[in-house]
Amino acid sequence: MKIGLVRRGYSATGGAEKYLLRFAAALEETGHEAVLFTDRKWPEDVWGNRETVLLKEAGKSPRQFADALEKAGPKDRCDILFSLERVWDCDVYRAGDGVHAAWLERRARFEPGYKSAFRQIQKKHRELLEIERSLFSPEGGVRVIANSEMVKREIESHFGLKGDRVSVIPNGFDAPERTDLERQSMRDSKRKELGLVAEERTVLFVGSGWERKGLRFAIEAVEEIGSGIRLVIAGTDRRSPKLSRPELVKPLGPVSDLEPLYEAADLFVLPTIYDPFSNASLEAAAFGLPVITSDANGLADHIPPLHGAVVPVGETLVGAFQQTESRADENREIVREQFSTALNRERTLDFLTN
Structure with a gap:
């Protein structure tokens, strides 16, 4: 045929x-x-x-x-x-x-x-x-x-x-097969490269077209929490993000290899205004990250069983950041079996x- x-x-x-x-x-x-x-x-x-x-x-x-x-x-x-x-x-x-x-x-x-x-x-x-x-x-x-x-x-x-x-x-999505030792080594190396300290919770945002993907909501939440948290941004846009606490946000620009970032982060966030089914969210889950996203992301229908949190689009992410546990290795297996x-x-x- x-x-x-x-x-x-x-x-x-x-x-x-x-x-x-x-x-x-x-x-x-x-x-x-x-x-x-x-x-x-x-x-x-x-x-x-x-x-x-x-x-x-x-x-x-x-x-x-x-x-x-x-x-x-x-x-x-x-x-x-x-x-x-x-x-x-x-x-x-x-x-x-x-x-x-x-x-x-x-x-x-x-x-x-x-x-x-x-x-x-x-x-x-x-x-x-x-x-x-x-x-x-x-x-x-x-x-x-x-x-x-x-x-x-x-x-x-x-x-x-x-x-x-x-x-x-x-x-x-199929994540590369790695041993626990390889993943930990990649995590330690990337966090050191980015200047992230052990007690600092790292939230990863991936994507371009920041207005649609709701980056401003993630920035607002991190700046409201104010300490012990960093937002790492992989991607670009025509306009730079508005920051009142620039020390809490680390823009990286376009990143070709996201795997080390997924391993280095503790949480993944995508408070999108509209995303039929975010590939970046699925990839993050495949690397063991809890996914905090809006109810305007098609992947939100899979939380649970995927670990993370779903927040109504446009509402504050502070509670989700504070209440969601870092890392979720169960997500790796769920993605492997179902996606x-x-x-x-x-x-x-x-x-x-x-």
């Missing part, structure tokens, strides 16, 4: 690209074939000699890409069309970016009214909303993979799409082919 995979653009560090590469390999291992529909040729050392259909006139806007895919007649070139992008039509759509309409609603709670009003008339947002209405139409035939129960609930409430057309398949990439691929392939 030939499976068509739809992805716009290419980024060497992109999570969707890594997902598609793993999935294409899994297809081949099970006797299937992958063909990529995209607007940019992927490097040969990445995609290899697999078939690629380059979409002409894809342009830069969401609608232009969706129109270009339609013109290419993708369903005539494959048996099943599996899209990771919002498009007019496909057999299966993976809603990895969540529901755009829900994101706009959540964002509006935390910004001036004029910004929300302006966003509603911007071309990009109008196009995304239009494509979503078509993609999630109850009268259509597109089946949907949501990566969290939260996203499934949003699809149901916004578009009335219910039943077996929507299936929840969480993201997957492996192999399990994700198996569930996805089963949904596509049955």
Whole structure:
């Protein structure tokens, strides 16, 4: 069976690209074939000699890409069309970016009214909303993979799409296998490099786009606690964070290898305004960190069994920081058993082919 995979653009560090590469390999291992529909040729050392259909006139806007895919007649070139992008039509759509309409609603709670009003008339947002209405139409035939129960609930409430057309398949992650001695050595080395003392509780924040990910809520909580705690930030944004107690916050900028940071930290925090299912949160749990996040993160539905705390979006994190115990090795085993990439691929392939 030939499976068509739809992805716009290419980024060497992109999570969707890594997902598609793993999935294409899994297809081949099970006797299937992958063909990529995209607007940019992927490097040969990445995609290899697999078939690629380059979409002409894809342009830069969401609608232009969706129109270009339609013109290419993708369903005539494959048996099943599996899209990771919002498009007019496909057999299966993976809603990895969540529901755009829900994101706009959540964002509006935390910004001036004029910004929300302006966003509603911007071309990009109008196009995304239009494509979503078509993609999630109850009268259509597109089946949907949501990566969290939260996203499934949003699809149901916004578009009335219910039943077996929507299936929840969480993201997957495989942490490297390390001995306790190796992990402790990595932890000690990284904490020394960062200048973190033993009695200092370290909270790790990972991500760019700090407004959406709620960094300011983490900073406010750390500054309110005031002593015995440090916030380490891995990631970047166009604007520097506003700090009244800079000695409590350590911005690192972009970090390519996060494993030593996950081992060095005591807690992970992501008080996001909207995240369909945070990969960084899952990775942190896989390295034994308790996850403190907002109820606007799809991963929050898994706390418990994962150790951590869920705080209503925008509310103070002080209590969660003070009451959540440092480290949670049980999280490693939970992620290994319930969120492996192999399990994700198996569930996805089963949904596509049955």
